[in-house]
Amino acid sequence: MMEIMEGSHAVAHAVRMCRPEVIAAYPITPQTHIVEALAEMVANCSLDAEYITVESEFSALSACLGASAAGSRVYSATTSQGLALMFEVCFNTAGMRLPVVMSIVNRALGAPLSIWNDQQDSISLRDSGWLQFYAEDNQEATDLHYIAYRVAEDKGVLLPAFVCFDGFILSHTYEPVEMLTQEQVDSYLPPYSPVQRLDSKNPISIGLFASPDYYMEFRYEIDRAMKASSQVIREAGRRFGEMFGRDYSNLVEEYRMDDAECAIVAMGSICGTVKDAIDEMRRDGQKAGLLRIRTFRPFPGDEIKKALAGVSSVAVLDKNISLGAKGAVALEVRDALYGSGIPVLDYIIALGGRDVAKKDIKSVVKMAMAGNGDLFYGLRGEVLG
Secondary structure: OEEEEEHHHHHHHHHHHOOOOEEEEOOOOOOHHHHHHHHHHHHOOOOOOEEEEOOOHHHHHHHHHHHHHOOOOEEEEEOHHHHHHOHHHHHHHHHOOOOOEEEEEEOOOOOOOOOOOOOHHHHOOOOOOOEEEEOOOHHHHHHHHHHHHHHHOOOOOOOOEEEEEEOOOOOOOEEEEEOOOHHHHHHHOOOOOOOOOOOOOOOOOOOOOOOOOOHHHHHHHHHHHHHHHHHHHHHHHHHHHHHHOOOOOOOEEEEOOOOOOEEEEEOOOHHHHHHHHHHHHHHOOOOEEEEEEOEEEOOOHHHHHHHOOOOOEEEEEEOOOOOOOOOHHHHHHHHHOOOOOOOEEEEEOOHHHOOOOHHHHHHHHHHHHOOOOOEEOOOOHHHHO
């Protein structure tokens, strides 16, 4: 059924239909509306779950870790400084192979303090062992939660997952969203059946001390599971498309790439603006296209290499910065295209919520075609001076 819903509320209803048994989250702008809505559902008995009130984000994910280890399907949500406070527990959750699903409502990190959107928070955890999905709009943000649970809980994966969508731009925006029924979700997402769980009648230990003789093998197993998850994501996305008409079987999305000379690579809600700008450029005879990355972890290097094989230049829009180097997305795109001879130019853009208009996208394409890149786009004049 199609409904006009705030992005956060649509996500909350999707989470409800995934039937989490334990929810623990600490409110922080701009993800608060999600957990407020879920708390109300639990209080009104429309969601049969244990809602744990905690004193911090560190405690929230710690509670989820424990509940998942005990065999429950769990959920949390956070952003920005809250995710930073969870840093230690994020690594522990992945290392213990616990399929926690967490919404990340992307927001800039301080200092200086900013409540506006960029993707620095989730990108900073790219090496933690969590799957990372990035939504372009609220329909995708909603659907990706069903897919994230199915993939994370797959016995060949068993890794936690971030579902990332842009703070305020999506979380507080009302859009048409086609919501599934509980019966439809139940037919797609089976009940959680843990491979192992903490049980006093059959005691085991999880996440213990590892000596140098064994630690590296654990990291290898996580890396192998992350790479194997690519095929599981494709299969889960294909099945979702067969059942509900929205296909997520590709880890990337191509837009007007068939004859593109300059390809823009980006993630998240900025891609809607990019598509509009490309349509206008096409009417003016400029052959630009978009390659949108939906899944940053696992990184779809092979798909990117194939999609960009015919272009003459690549412009990456990075809403993050690996300080002292470049944007994280551009670094990985360059690695994927190593040896191809295709120039990959990086544009650090929209940090801290800086607006991006269609004219900015057109300007980036013009610079990329001229070979001018690897810069912070749109810096204020007094900084440049």
